[in-house]
Amino acid sequence: MCRDMYILFGPPGSGKTVQARFLSQRLKLDGISWGDIYWGTKFNKKYKGQIAVIKKEAISDRTRSKEIAKIIDKEIGSLTLRNKGGKRGLVLDGFPRRLGEARLLLKICKKRGYRIKSLIRINPSLDFSANRFKKRLFCEKCRAYYDELNLPKKKGRCDLDGGRLSHMDISKESVAKEFNTYLDECLETFEYLKDYADIFFDVTGDDEDMVISSNILIKIKNRIRENYSLFSRKPSTSIMTKYGSFKLVPYQSRLDYSYHLALVKGNVRDGKRVLVRVHSSCITGDIFGSYMCDCGEQLEESMKRIEHEKRGVLIYLFQEGRGINMINKIQAYRLQRNGYDTVDANEAIGFPAEMRDYRLVKEVLEDLGVKTIRLLSNSPEKINKLTDQGVIIEEMVGVEVEPRKWNRGYLLTKKEKMGHKLDVS
Ligand SMILES: [Zn+2]
Numbered sequence: 505m506c507r508d509m510y511i512l513f514g515p516p517g518s519g520k521t522v523q524a525r526f527l528s529q530r531l532k533l534d535g536i537s538w539g540d541i542y543w544g545t546k547f548n549k550k551y552k553g554q555i556a557v558i559k560k561e562a563i564s565d566r567t568r569s570k571e572i573a574k575i576i577d578k579e580i581g582s583l584t585l586r587n588k589g590g591k592r593g594l595v596l597d598g599f600p601r602r603l604g605e606a607r608l609l610l611k612i613c614k615k616r617g618y619r620i621k622s623l624i625r626i627n628p629s630l631d632f633s634a635n636r637f638k639k640r641l642f643c644e645k646c647r648a649y650y651d652e653l654n655l656p657k658k659k660g661r662c663d664l665d666g667g668r669l670s671h672m673d674i675s676k677e678s679v680a681k682e683f684n685t686y687l688d689e690c691l692e693t694f695e696y697l698k699d700y701a702d703i704f705f706d707v708t709g710d711d712e713d714m715v716i717s718s719n720i721l722i723k724i725k726n727r728i729r730e731n732y733s734l735f736s737r738k739p740s741t742s743i744m745t746k747y748g749s750f751k752l753v754p755y756q757s758r759l760d761y762s763y764h765l766a767l768v769k770g771n772v773r774d775g776k777r778v779l780v781r782v783h784s785s786c787i788t789g790d791i792f793g794s795y796m797c798d799c800g801e802q803l804e805e806s807m808k809r810i811e812h813e814k815r816g817v818l819i820y821l822f823q824e825g826r827g828i829n830m831i832n833k834i835q836a837y838r839l840q841r842n843g844y845d846t847v848d849a850n851e852a853i854g855f856p857a858e859m860r861d862y863r864l865v866k867e868v869l870e871d872l873g874v875k876t877i878r879l880l881s882n883s884p885e886k887i888n889k890l891t892d893q894g895v896i897i898e899e900m901v902g903v904e905v906e907p908r909k910w911n912r913g914y915l916l917t918k919k920e921k922m923g924h925k926l927d928v929s
């Protein structure tokens with residue numbers, strides 16, 4: 505019999521262990537968490553010698569990976585013994601991290617009768633990850649952690665060993681360091697395992713745990729395999745603009761021949777922390793300079809900033825009026841004149857407030873060699889949607905523009921109803 509293996513990836517602070525637990529409960533599967541083995545008291549006794557070796561800084565990554573894989577293999581072995589004819593599969597988290605570990609895992613799968621059913625990558629933005637980390641309580645003895653969904657039985661004390669719980673004093677810089685180590689190790693590993701997995705996908709980590717877990721289940725049910733490319737790159741050129749020179753790269757959809765544009769500044773092929781603006785077209789704002797919204801000014805500001813850094817990408821998506829078309833947008837404006845706000849107006853004419861599609865973004869960034877970004881945006885919703893597509897966001901860079909008397913109401917709605925980070929009142 506061949507059992508299914510689900511593997512969860514995610515940086516520290518992504519909540520992957522919590523998600524692994526949810527998933528194994530929902531699908532009635534076994535669960536093995538490398539974090540639990542590494543930090544937990546129970547396993548620390550069982551694998552005392554080996555874990556002491558793994559914790560040594562002096563050993564090579566290769567040796568460390570081998571030792572970790574041995575423990576994982578043993579744990580999986582004991583599961584298959586315990587569950588003869590029992591559970592159909594296993595949820596694994598925290599392993600494999602390095603590429604060598606992925607190779608070892610394939611051997612373990614073969615030996616123990618598993619196939620890789622699903623690779624799930626939880627993808628929070630760095631800011632969100634850091635916040636989640638700060639909220640956690642850590643046991644001073646065993647480093648086990650607790651949060652809102654996993655409260656200790658006795659307040660302030662660890663369930664495992666009664667150790668004192670405290671907030672870890674951790675700076676954003678050290679979370680960033682952990683985040684980057686994770687990226688260095690896991691990006692490659694995830695890509696490598698894709699060839700062996702039945703399905704693989706990203707989910708945003710910028711959300712409540714319960715939302716993330718239902719998102720994971722939905723994507724598993726829909727059997728998402730996110731390696732198809734929907735857009736193809738067409739020949740590019742350079743243009744000089746009033747902000748500076750940019751390379752203009754068009755991308756065309758293979759489905760409906762619609763197209764979108766990327767304006768590229770400088771060398772982005774090295775790939776990390778690239779300043780990126782994802783801008784949805786707004787004819788009234790971008791072309792006519794309308795003050796009914798702030799799109800035109802945001803576009804201008806973004807191009808200025810990218811030019812200033814001499815490096816960055818502006819992705820211009822042709823999707824008018826947050827994904828509703830121009831005629832509907834004008835109708836929505838008419839309603840706004842009668843006292844509706846931008847969210848209510850869209851809903852009144854039968855559209856959700858936000859129906860933009862960001863699938864192209866990941867493809868464009870991958871095509872350009874960009875691995876992680878600093879996103880020029882005020883919208884947490886946009887971050888959520890992009891991370892859900894697998895875009896890795898290290899920072900949110902605000903693009904605030906001066907409110908005008910014609911768009912103050914519009915900006916206020918964005919702030920209050922759509923959670924935008926704006927300084928308007
Ligand atoms: Zn403890």
Ligand SMILES: [Zn+2]
Nearest residue numbers: 786789797799
């Ligand atoms: Zn606009």
